[in-house]
Amino acid sequence: MSLISPSPPLSELNRRQVQWIGAGFIMTFASMGGQTIFIAQFNTEIRSFFNLTDGQFGQLYMLATLASAILISIVGNLADRIGPRLLGILCMVGLAVMTLVMSQVGNLVMLVLALFGLRFFGQGMLPHVAQTAMARWFNRFRGRALAFSQMGYTLGEAILPFSVTVGILAVGWRNVWIAVAGILIVAFIPIITFLLRDPPDGKRAKARGDVNPDGGEEGKVTGEHWTRANVLKDPLFYLLVFGAMTLPALATIYFFHQAHLVGIKGWSVLTYTAWLPLMSATNVIMALATGFLVDRFGAFRILPFFLLPMGIASLVMASFNAQWAIPLFFMFVALSGGMAPSVAGALWAEIYGTAHIGGIRALAIAGMVFASAAGPGISGMLIDADINLAQQSWGNAIYCFAISALYLALQPKLAARRNEMMAS
Numbered sequence: 461m462s463l464i465s466p467s468p469p470l471s472e473l474n475r476r477q478v479q480w481i482g483a484g485f486i487m488t489f490a491s492m493g494g495q496t497i498f499i500a501q502f503n504t505e506i507r508s509f510f511n512l513t514d515g516q517f518g519q520l521y522m523l524a525t526l527a528s529a530i531l532i533s534i535v536g537n538l539a540d541r542i543g544p545r546l547l548g549i550l551c552m553v554g555l556a557v558m559t560l561v562m563s564q565v566g567n568l569v570m571l572v573l574a575l576f577g578l579r580f581f582g583q584g585m586l587p588h589v590a591q592t593a594m595a596r597w598f599n600r601f602r603g604r605a606l607a608f609s610q611m612g613y614t615l616g617e618a619i620l621p622f623s624v625t626v627g628i629l630a631v632g633w634r635n636v637w638i639a640v641a642g643i644l645i646v647a648f649i650p651i652i653t654f655l656l657r658d659p660p661d662g663k664r665a666k667a668r669g670d671v672n673p674d675g676g677e678e679g680k681v682t683g684e685h686w687t688r689a690n691v692l693k694d695p696l697f698y699l700l701v702f703g704a705m706t707l708p709a710l711a712t713i714y715f716f717h718q719a720h721l722v723g724i725k726g727w728s729v730l731t732y733t734a735w736l737p738l739m740s741a742t743n744v745i746m747a748l749a750t751g752f753l754v755d756r757f758g759a760f761r762i763l764p765f766f767l768l769p770m771g772i773a774s775l776v777m778a779s780f781n782a783q784w785a786i787p788l789f790f791m792f793v794a795l796s797g798g799m800a801p802s803v804a805g806a807l808w809a810e811i812y813g814t815a816h817i818g819g820i821r822a823l824a825i826a827g828m829v830f831a832s833a834a835g836p837g838i839s840g841m842l843i844d845a846d847i848n849l850a851q852q853s854w855g856n857a858i859y860c861f862a863i864s865a866l867y868l869a870l871q872p873k874l875a876a877r878r879n880e881m882m883a884s
Contacts, residue, residue, distance in 0.1 A: 470604065480605075483652055485608060491586035493640050494582010495616070496583075497617055501624040501625055505633040518840060532584040536826065537818050540819050558582075587825075595806060595808065596817055603802045603806050607801065610801040617736070686812035702863065707796055735790050739791070743797050746794060763874070764871070765864065766800055769794075773792035777850060778854045
C-alpha cells in the first residue's frame, strides 16, 4: 500500500462521525479548567490570599503538575478499557469536583490538592480521552478529526482569559470556580452523553453489526499492534517523546514567565497579550491544514517540520526587542501549536497501532505534562542565575532545530514502521 494516499473529502463524514468529533471538541474545551492559561488568570488572587511570592506559587504549581504526570502514566491506559463516553463523563465529574475544591481552598495542602486535580483531570485526562478516541475511531480522517477536536483548546484560549477576568471582577474568584463546576455538570456532561450515545465500538453498533464507517483500506491492519510494555522497550519511542515534550515545555516557559519577558524587552503586558487573538487565529488555520496533510501524507512525514516554527519563534525572542517582534513570535508559536496535536495524535497510531493506543498515549501525555511543569522551573532557575529568557531562547532554538534534523534522519525508520503497521 502506498504511504501517500488520497485525502477523502469531509463530505464523506456521516452524522454519527460528526457527533464523535463534536464530543472531542467539547472535551478539549472543558479541559480548559485545568490548563495553565486558565489557572493563570487567578494567579494574583491566589497569591494574595496565601501571601505567596511568584516563585513559591510556581513551585507549588510544579509539584501538583508533576504529581499529575505520574498518575497519568499509571492510569492513562484506562482509555483502552473504558469507553470514551463513560470515561469522559467521569473525568468531567472529577474536574467539576476539583473546581469546587478550588473555590473553597483555605490552606496550602488544599491548594496543592486542588491544583493537582485540575491538572490531572483537565490538562491530562480529558484531552487524553478525546484524542485517544479520535485516533482509534478514525483512519482516513484521523488527522482532521484530531484537528477539529483540538479546536476546543483554541476557542478556550480565545475567549476564556477575558471572560474569567471579567467574572473575577464581577463576582469574585471563588464564585468563578463554582460557576465552572456548574457549567461542567449542567451543560457539558449532558452534551457528551448525547454526542457519544452511539460510538463505533458501542453496544448499539455491535447489535446492528455495524462496521466503523472510517474503516476502508486503512482499517485493514495486519501488522502487530504494540503493547505498552513493548513500547517501553523501544528506543524510537523515547526519541519521539523528546520531541513531543519540547513544545509544551517551551510554550509554558514563555507564558509562565510572561512578566519577566516583557520586563527585559521593555514591553507592556497589555501590548503583549493584545496579540493573543492572532495566535488563536493562526493556530486554527494551521491545525486544519495539518490535519489535511496528515491524512494525505501521514503524520511521520510532517514530524520533522512541526518544531521548526517554534525554533524560529525562539530566535525572534532572542534577537529582537521591537514591539513588532510580538506578533511575529506569537504567529510562529501558533504554527507549531497548530501542527502538534494532529501530528502527535496520529503518530502513535501510525507507528504502534490502535489496540493499545490509550496506554501508549498516556506515556507520551505524562511526558508532556512533566515537561510543562519542569520547563518553567528550570527556566526560572536560569533566570535566578542571571541568564534571562532572551538569552535562553538561543538554546531553545538550537534544540528545536536539532530535534527537527533528528526526525528527518529517522524518516526511513519511521516509514518502515508505518509500512509494517499498515500493510495490507
